[in-house]
Amino acid sequence: MSKKTNATPPPQPPSTGNDFASAAVNQALSHEQRIDLFRTMVRIRRFEERSLRAYQAKKIGGFLHLYIGQEAVAVGCCSLMGKDDHIITAYRDHGHAIAVGMEMNPLMAELYGKATGCSKGKGGSMHYFAPERNYWGGHGIVGGQIPLGTGLAYAIKYKGLHGAAMAFMGDGAVNQGAVHEAYNLAALWQLPILFVIENNGYSMGTSQERSSAGQLAKRAEGYDMAWDACDGHDLYAVRATMDKYLRRARETSAPAIIEIHTYRYRGHSVADPDNTYRTKEEIEAYRQTKDPIQNFQNRLLAEGVLEDALIKEINDAARAEAEASVAFSEASPWPTVEDIQRDVYWEADNPSQRTSTGQLFFD
Numbered sequence: 001m002s003k004k005t006n007a008t009p010p011p012q013p014p015s016t017g018n019d020f021a022s023a024a025v026n027q028a029l030s031h032e033q034r035i036d037l038f039r040t041m042v043r044i045r046r047f048e049e050r051s052l053r054a055y056q057a058k059k060i061g062g063f064l065h066l067y068i069g070q071e072a073v074a075v076g077c078c079s080l081m082g083k084d085d086h087i088i089t090a091y092r093d094h095g096h097a098i099a100v101g102m103e104m105n106p107l108m109a110e111l112y113g114k115a116t117g118c119s120k121g122k123g124g125s126m127h128y129f130a131p132e133r134n135y136w137g138g139h140g141i142v143g144g145q146i147p148l149g150t151g152l153a154y155a156i157k158y159k160g161l162h163g164a165a166m167a168f169m170g171d172g173a174v175n176q177g178a179v180h181e182a183y184n185l186a187a188l189w190q191l192p193i194l195f196v197i198e199n200n201g202y203s204m205g206t207s208q209e210r211s212s213a214g215q216l217a218k219r220a221e222g223y224d225m226a227w228d229a230c231d232g233h234d235l236y237a238v239r240a241t242m243d244k245y246l247r248r249a250r251e252t253s254a255p256a257i258i259e260i261h262t263y264r265y266r267g268h269s270v271a272d273p274d275n276t277y278r279t280k281e282e283i284e285a286y287r288q289t290k291d292p293i294q295n296f297q298n299r300l301l302a303e304g305v306l307e308d309a310l311i312k313e314i315n316d317a318a319r320a321e322a323e324a325s326v327a328f329s330e331a332s333p334w335p336t337v338e339d340i341q342r343d344v345y346w347e348a349d350n351p352s353q354r355t356s357t358g359q360l361f362f363d
Contacts, residue, residue: 021299023240025080031305035314037079037235038300041071041293043318044095047104050322051094051111055270059330060111064125064270067095070262072292073198074099076238077166080246084156084163086134088149090170091126092198092264093138100133108325114332120343121335143169143176146195150182153193157253164192164249166242172203174216183257187223192249194242197259198232204268205277217259225255232262233290236299263290 020026029037048066055064067074070092078087078099089096097107102118110117111125119127129137136152139145149167156163173179174197186193197216201208208216220227226248230241238260245256263286267274275283300306341361347354348361 020234020236020240023236023243025239025243026236034300034303034305035310037075038293038296038306039314039318040075040079040099041235041296042314043104043321044071044074044098045293046315046318046322047098047107047325048094050319050326051108052266052270054108054111054326054329059326060125061113062124063091064111065092065094065268066264066266066270067092069265069286069292070198070200070232071095072235072238072296073196073232073260073262076235077168077196077242080239080243081134082163082250084134084161085166085246085250086136086149086152086156086163087166087168088136088145088152089138089168090142090145090173091138091140092170093126093128096138096168097128097130097135100130100135102128102130102133102135104321104325105328108322109329109332112329112332113334114329115335115339116328116332120339122339122343143173143179145169146173146176146179146182149195150186150191150193153186153191153255154189156192157189162250164194164246166194166196166246168196168198170203171197171199171201171208171212171216173197174212174219183220183223183225183255186255187225190253191255192253193255194245194249195255195257196242197257198262199259200262200264202264202268202277205272207277215259217257220257225257227257227259229259229261231290232260233292233295235292235296262292 044067048068051064052066054060074095078096087096094107106116106118107128110119110121110123110128113121113124115121119129126138126140129135146167146169149165152165156165169179199208199216203211217227217229228241228245230237232238241258245258248254265283265287297306297311342349345360347356
Protein backbone atom coordinates (compact mmCIF):
# COMPACT_ATOMS: atom_id res chain seq x y z
CA MET A 1 0.00 0.00 0.00
CA SER A 2 1.30 3.46 -0.84
CA LYS A 3 2.35 5.67 2.02
CA LYS A 4 0.35 8.51 0.44
CA THR A 5 -3.07 6.84 0.61
CA ASN A 6 -4.37 9.23 3.27
CA ALA A 7 -2.82 12.35 1.75
CA THR A 8 -5.93 14.45 1.28
CA PRO A 9 -6.17 18.24 1.32
CA PRO A 10 -7.45 19.66 4.59
CA PRO A 11 -11.19 20.33 4.35
CA GLN A 12 -12.24 23.96 3.99
CA PRO A 13 -15.53 25.59 4.99
CA PRO A 14 -17.73 26.83 2.16
CA SER A 15 -16.88 30.33 1.03
CA THR A 16 -19.35 32.95 2.18
CA GLY A 17 -18.06 35.66 -0.11
CA ASN A 18 -17.55 37.96 2.90
CA ASP A 19 -14.88 40.62 2.83
CA PHE A 20 -13.98 40.31 6.49
CA ALA A 21 -11.77 43.39 6.31
CA SER A 22 -14.98 45.42 6.29
CA ALA A 23 -16.18 43.96 9.60
CA ALA A 24 -16.45 46.62 12.31
CA VAL A 25 -13.85 44.95 14.51
CA ASN A 26 -11.31 45.14 11.68
CA GLN A 27 -12.33 48.56 10.42
CA ALA A 28 -11.67 49.88 13.93
CA LEU A 29 -7.99 48.89 13.73
CA SER A 30 -5.52 51.74 13.37
CA HIS A 31 -2.54 51.43 11.05
CA GLU A 32 -0.31 50.87 14.07
CA GLN A 33 -2.55 48.08 15.36
CA ARG A 34 -2.53 46.33 11.98
CA ILE A 35 1.24 46.53 11.89
CA ASP A 36 1.40 45.13 15.44
CA LEU A 37 -0.75 42.16 14.38
CA PHE A 38 1.58 41.52 11.46
CA ARG A 39 4.63 41.92 13.71
CA THR A 40 3.29 39.39 16.21
CA MET A 41 2.68 36.83 13.47
CA VAL A 42 6.21 37.32 12.17
CA ARG A 43 7.66 37.03 15.68
CA ILE A 44 5.88 33.69 16.16
CA ARG A 45 7.23 32.40 12.84
CA ARG A 46 10.82 33.46 13.55
CA PHE A 47 10.70 32.07 17.09
CA GLU A 48 9.49 28.73 15.79
CA GLU A 49 12.11 28.62 13.05
CA ARG A 50 14.87 29.36 15.55
CA SER A 51 13.59 26.81 18.04
CA LEU A 52 13.60 24.21 15.26
CA ARG A 53 17.28 24.90 14.61
CA ALA A 54 17.99 24.60 18.34
CA TYR A 55 16.18 21.27 18.44
CA GLN A 56 18.12 20.00 15.44
CA ALA A 57 21.33 21.04 17.23
CA LYS A 58 20.23 18.87 20.18
CA LYS A 59 19.86 21.85 22.49
CA ILE A 60 16.21 20.99 23.16
CA GLY A 61 15.03 17.63 24.40
CA GLY A 62 11.63 16.00 24.46
CA PHE A 63 8.90 17.15 22.11
CA LEU A 64 8.63 20.31 20.04
CA HIS A 65 5.28 21.05 18.42
CA LEU A 66 5.68 23.93 15.98
CA TYR A 67 2.96 26.43 15.11
CA ILE A 68 4.36 27.40 11.70
CA GLY A 69 1.44 28.00 9.33
CA GLN A 70 -1.19 28.60 12.01
CA GLU A 71 -0.10 32.06 13.20
CA ALA A 72 -3.25 33.93 12.17
CA VAL A 73 -5.39 31.80 14.47
CA ALA A 74 -3.61 32.59 17.74
CA VAL A 75 -2.95 36.22 16.82
CA GLY A 76 -6.48 36.82 15.59
CA CYS A 77 -8.11 35.27 18.65
CA CYS A 78 -5.79 36.70 21.30
CA SER A 79 -5.96 40.20 19.81
CA LEU A 80 -9.61 40.29 20.90
CA MET A 81 -9.02 39.50 24.56
CA GLY A 82 -10.33 41.84 27.23
CA LYS A 83 -9.20 41.99 30.85
CA ASP A 84 -11.65 39.27 31.96
CA ASP A 85 -11.10 36.92 29.03
CA HIS A 86 -9.02 33.78 29.52
CA ILE A 87 -7.45 31.21 27.21
CA ILE A 88 -6.16 27.68 27.50
CA THR A 89 -4.73 25.45 24.80
CA ALA A 90 -3.06 22.15 24.01
CA TYR A 91 0.61 21.29 23.45
CA ARG A 92 1.07 23.39 20.27
CA ASP A 93 1.17 26.44 22.52
CA HIS A 94 4.07 28.69 21.47
CA GLY A 95 1.98 30.85 19.14
CA HIS A 96 -0.66 31.57 21.77
CA ALA A 97 2.04 32.43 24.31
CA ILE A 98 3.60 35.09 22.09
CA ALA A 99 0.17 36.30 21.00
CA VAL A 100 -0.84 37.07 24.61
CA GLY A 101 2.37 39.02 25.12
CA MET A 102 4.87 36.60 26.61
CA GLU A 103 8.51 37.44 25.86
CA MET A 104 10.77 35.13 23.87
CA ASN A 105 13.51 34.81 26.52
CA PRO A 106 11.54 32.79 29.10
CA LEU A 107 9.84 30.84 26.30
CA MET A 108 13.07 29.71 24.68
CA ALA A 109 14.62 29.06 28.10
CA GLU A 110 11.70 26.76 28.88
CA LEU A 111 12.44 24.80 25.70
CA TYR A 112 16.05 24.51 26.88
CA GLY A 113 14.87 23.27 30.28
CA LYS A 114 16.53 26.18 32.09
CA ALA A 115 15.53 27.67 35.45
CA THR A 116 14.75 31.01 33.77
CA GLY A 117 12.01 29.39 31.69
CA CYS A 118 8.39 30.45 32.11
CA SER A 119 7.73 27.15 33.92
CA LYS A 120 11.18 27.12 35.55
CA GLY A 121 12.44 24.54 33.09
CA LYS A 122 10.03 21.88 34.31
CA GLY A 123 7.41 22.02 31.58
CA GLY A 124 9.20 22.22 28.26
CA SER A 125 7.53 22.86 24.93
CA MET A 126 4.06 21.71 25.90
CA HIS A 127 3.65 23.61 29.17
CA TYR A 128 3.87 27.36 28.76
CA PHE A 129 1.90 29.36 31.34
CA ALA A 130 1.29 33.03 32.11
CA PRO A 131 -1.51 33.35 34.70
CA GLU A 132 -0.87 37.10 34.92
CA ARG A 133 -1.91 37.31 31.25
CA ASN A 134 -4.93 35.01 31.73
CA TYR A 135 -3.06 32.35 29.77
CA TRP A 136 -3.57 29.01 31.46
CA GLY A 137 -1.16 27.11 29.40
CA GLY A 138 -0.41 24.38 27.06
CA HIS A 139 -1.40 20.84 28.07
CA GLY A 140 0.05 17.58 26.87
CA ILE A 141 -3.00 15.37 27.43
CA VAL A 142 -5.08 15.36 24.24
CA GLY A 143 -8.35 17.13 25.05
CA GLY A 144 -7.43 17.42 28.73
CA GLN A 145 -7.45 21.22 28.61
CA ILE A 146 -11.07 21.43 27.48
CA PRO A 147 -12.71 20.59 30.84
CA LEU A 148 -10.24 23.02 32.46
CA GLY A 149 -11.31 25.73 30.02
CA THR A 150 -14.91 24.99 30.92
CA GLY A 151 -13.92 25.52 34.54
CA LEU A 152 -12.46 28.90 33.63
CA ALA A 153 -15.79 29.84 32.04
CA TYR A 154 -17.63 28.64 35.14
CA ALA A 155 -15.44 30.89 37.32
CA ILE A 156 -16.06 33.88 35.04
CA LYS A 157 -19.81 33.41 35.32
CA TYR A 158 -19.70 32.64 39.05
CA LYS A 159 -17.78 35.86 39.72
CA GLY A 160 -20.11 37.90 37.54
CA LEU A 161 -17.30 39.07 35.26
CA HIS A 162 -17.85 40.45 31.78
CA GLY A 163 -15.55 37.96 30.11
CA ALA A 164 -15.29 34.68 28.25
CA ALA A 165 -12.95 31.71 27.99
CA MET A 166 -11.41 30.39 24.79
CA ALA A 167 -10.43 26.72 24.93
CA PHE A 168 -8.32 25.67 21.95
CA MET A 169 -7.94 22.15 20.66
CA GLY A 170 -6.78 20.40 17.52
CA ASP A 171 -8.98 18.33 15.23
CA GLY A 172 -7.50 15.20 16.80
CA ALA A 173 -9.06 16.04 20.18
CA VAL A 174 -12.70 16.29 19.11
CA ASN A 175 -13.41 12.60 19.63
CA GLN A 176 -12.17 12.51 23.22
CA GLY A 177 -14.86 11.78 25.76
CA ALA A 178 -13.79 14.60 28.07
CA VAL A 179 -14.36 17.09 25.26
CA HIS A 180 -17.98 16.02 24.90
CA GLU A 181 -18.51 16.03 28.64
CA ALA A 182 -17.28 19.64 28.60
CA TYR A 183 -19.61 20.50 25.71
CA ASN A 184 -22.52 19.10 27.67
CA LEU A 185 -21.76 21.03 30.86
CA ALA A 186 -21.09 24.27 28.98
CA ALA A 187 -24.45 24.02 27.23
CA LEU A 188 -26.32 22.80 30.31
CA TRP A 189 -24.99 25.56 32.54
CA GLN A 190 -24.79 28.20 29.77
CA LEU A 191 -21.15 29.06 30.32
CA PRO A 192 -19.31 31.86 28.47
CA ILE A 193 -16.87 29.72 26.52
CA LEU A 194 -15.77 29.32 22.93
CA PHE A 195 -14.45 25.89 22.04
CA VAL A 196 -11.98 26.68 19.27
CA ILE A 197 -11.02 23.80 16.98
CA GLU A 198 -7.76 24.55 15.15
CA ASN A 199 -8.38 22.12 12.32
CA ASN A 200 -5.10 21.62 10.48
CA GLY A 201 -6.47 18.56 8.73
CA TYR A 202 -4.29 15.75 10.01
CA SER A 203 -4.34 15.20 13.79
CA MET A 204 -1.04 13.44 14.43
CA GLY A 205 -0.77 11.99 10.95
CA THR A 206 -4.16 10.72 9.84
CA SER A 207 -6.33 12.95 7.69
CA GLN A 208 -9.53 14.19 9.26
CA GLU A 209 -11.57 12.49 6.55
CA ARG A 210 -10.29 9.12 7.76
CA SER A 211 -10.70 9.79 11.47
CA SER A 212 -13.74 12.00 12.14
CA ALA A 213 -17.21 11.93 10.63
CA GLY A 214 -19.00 15.10 9.60
CA GLN A 215 -18.11 18.74 10.11
CA LEU A 216 -16.48 19.01 13.50
CA ALA A 217 -18.07 22.25 14.71
CA LYS A 218 -21.51 21.08 13.63
CA ARG A 219 -21.48 18.64 16.52
CA ALA A 220 -22.52 21.66 18.57
CA GLU A 221 -26.07 21.08 17.35
CA GLY A 222 -26.24 17.94 19.49
CA TYR A 223 -25.79 20.17 22.54
CA ASP A 224 -28.00 23.05 21.34
CA MET A 225 -24.93 25.24 20.96
CA ALA A 226 -24.16 27.76 18.25
CA TRP A 227 -21.31 26.99 15.85
CA ASP A 228 -19.41 28.55 13.00
CA ALA A 229 -16.35 28.01 10.81
CA CYS A 230 -13.83 30.26 9.12
CA ASP A 231 -10.52 30.24 7.27
CA GLY A 232 -7.49 30.35 9.52
CA HIS A 233 -5.18 31.77 6.88
CA ASP A 234 -7.20 35.02 6.86
CA LEU A 235 -6.50 37.09 9.97
CA TYR A 236 -9.46 39.36 9.31
CA ALA A 237 -11.79 36.34 9.01
CA VAL A 238 -10.58 34.95 12.33
CA ARG A 239 -11.07 38.27 14.09
CA ALA A 240 -14.51 38.94 12.60
CA THR A 241 -15.81 35.46 13.40
CA MET A 242 -14.38 35.26 16.90
CA ASP A 243 -15.45 38.80 17.80
CA LYS A 244 -19.07 37.93 17.05
CA TYR A 245 -19.10 34.95 19.40
CA LEU A 246 -16.89 36.48 22.08
CA ARG A 247 -19.29 39.39 22.38
CA ARG A 248 -22.20 36.95 22.54
CA ALA A 249 -20.48 34.89 25.25
CA ARG A 250 -19.64 37.93 27.35
CA GLU A 251 -23.10 39.47 27.09
CA THR A 252 -25.35 36.41 27.26
CA SER A 253 -23.10 33.72 28.77
CA ALA A 254 -23.67 31.51 25.75
CA PRO A 255 -21.17 28.87 24.60
CA ALA A 256 -20.26 28.09 20.99
CA ILE A 257 -17.93 25.91 18.93
CA ILE A 258 -15.79 27.62 16.30
CA GLU A 259 -13.87 25.56 13.75
CA ILE A 260 -10.93 27.40 12.21
CA HIS A 261 -9.48 25.71 9.15
CA THR A 262 -5.73 26.05 9.13
CA TYR A 263 -2.58 24.12 8.22
CA ARG A 264 0.80 23.23 9.68
CA TYR A 265 3.89 22.99 7.55
CA ARG A 266 5.90 20.72 9.83
CA GLY A 267 5.15 17.30 11.29
CA HIS A 268 2.92 16.79 14.30
CA SER A 269 6.07 17.31 16.34
CA VAL A 270 9.60 17.88 15.11
CA ALA A 271 10.33 14.23 15.81
CA ASP A 272 7.65 13.23 13.30
CA PRO A 273 8.14 13.34 9.53
CA ASP A 274 6.60 16.18 7.54
CA ASN A 275 5.35 14.36 4.49
CA THR A 276 4.90 10.62 4.90
CA TYR A 277 1.13 11.14 5.06
CA ARG A 278 0.86 14.11 2.68
CA THR A 279 2.72 15.17 -0.40
CA LYS A 280 5.36 17.86 -0.63
CA GLU A 281 3.27 19.37 -3.41
CA GLU A 282 0.30 19.80 -1.07
CA ILE A 283 2.42 21.57 1.54
CA GLU A 284 3.99 23.84 -1.05
CA ALA A 285 0.62 24.66 -2.63
CA TYR A 286 -0.68 25.89 0.70
CA ARG A 287 2.50 27.84 1.35
CA GLN A 288 2.24 29.58 -2.01
CA THR A 289 -1.46 30.47 -1.88
CA LYS A 290 -2.60 30.55 1.75
CA ASP A 291 0.36 31.35 3.98
CA PRO A 292 -1.23 33.52 6.69
CA ILE A 293 1.72 35.89 7.06
CA GLN A 294 2.16 36.38 3.35
CA ASN A 295 -1.58 36.88 2.89
CA PHE A 296 -1.77 39.52 5.61
CA GLN A 297 1.38 41.19 4.34
CA ASN A 298 -0.13 41.45 0.87
CA ARG A 299 -3.33 42.85 2.34
CA LEU A 300 -1.47 45.51 4.33
CA LEU A 301 0.62 46.44 1.31
CA ALA A 302 -2.58 46.93 -0.68
CA GLU A 303 -4.04 49.01 2.15
CA GLY A 304 -0.98 51.22 2.18
CA VAL A 305 -0.19 50.23 5.76
CA LEU A 306 3.07 48.40 5.03
CA GLU A 307 6.01 49.13 2.79
CA ASP A 308 8.98 46.94 1.86
CA ALA A 309 11.42 48.70 4.17
CA LEU A 310 9.17 48.20 7.20
CA ILE A 311 8.60 44.53 6.32
CA LYS A 312 12.36 43.99 6.32
CA GLU A 313 12.74 45.89 9.57
CA ILE A 314 10.07 43.75 11.27
CA ASN A 315 11.59 40.50 10.02
CA ASP A 316 15.12 41.51 10.99
CA ALA A 317 13.98 42.55 14.46
CA ALA A 318 12.09 39.26 14.97
CA ARG A 319 15.11 37.21 13.92
CA ALA A 320 17.36 39.22 16.23
CA GLU A 321 14.92 38.75 19.11
CA ALA A 322 14.84 34.99 18.53
CA GLU A 323 18.64 34.85 18.39
CA ALA A 324 18.86 36.85 21.61
CA SER A 325 16.49 34.39 23.29
CA VAL A 326 18.83 31.55 22.35
CA ALA A 327 21.81 33.41 23.83
CA PHE A 328 19.76 34.06 26.99
CA SER A 329 18.87 30.39 27.24
CA GLU A 330 22.44 29.22 26.67
CA ALA A 331 23.65 31.47 29.48
CA SER A 332 20.84 30.58 31.90
CA PRO A 333 21.35 28.16 34.80
CA TRP A 334 19.86 24.71 35.02
CA PRO A 335 17.32 23.93 37.75
CA THR A 336 18.91 22.48 40.88
CA VAL A 337 18.26 19.05 42.35
CA GLU A 338 16.36 20.77 45.16
CA ASP A 339 14.04 22.34 42.60
CA ILE A 340 12.52 18.92 41.95
CA GLN A 341 10.43 19.25 45.10
CA ARG A 342 9.49 22.90 44.56
CA ASP A 343 6.25 24.01 42.86
CA VAL A 344 4.70 20.59 43.44
CA TYR A 345 2.66 21.03 46.64
CA TRP A 346 1.49 24.45 47.80
CA GLU A 347 1.96 23.43 51.43
CA ALA A 348 5.58 22.41 50.82
CA ASP A 349 6.33 25.84 49.37
CA ASN A 350 4.42 27.61 52.17
CA PRO A 351 5.29 25.60 55.30
CA SER A 352 4.16 28.33 57.70
CA GLN A 353 0.61 27.99 56.38
CA ARG A 354 0.51 24.22 56.13
CA THR A 355 -2.45 22.55 57.83
CA SER A 356 -2.09 18.91 56.75
CA THR A 357 0.11 16.30 58.36
CA GLY A 358 2.10 13.44 56.96
CA GLN A 359 4.93 13.12 54.50
CA LEU A 360 4.67 14.96 51.18
CA PHE A 361 7.72 13.49 49.42
CA PHE A 362 9.26 10.05 49.56
CA ASP A 363 12.83 9.14 48.68
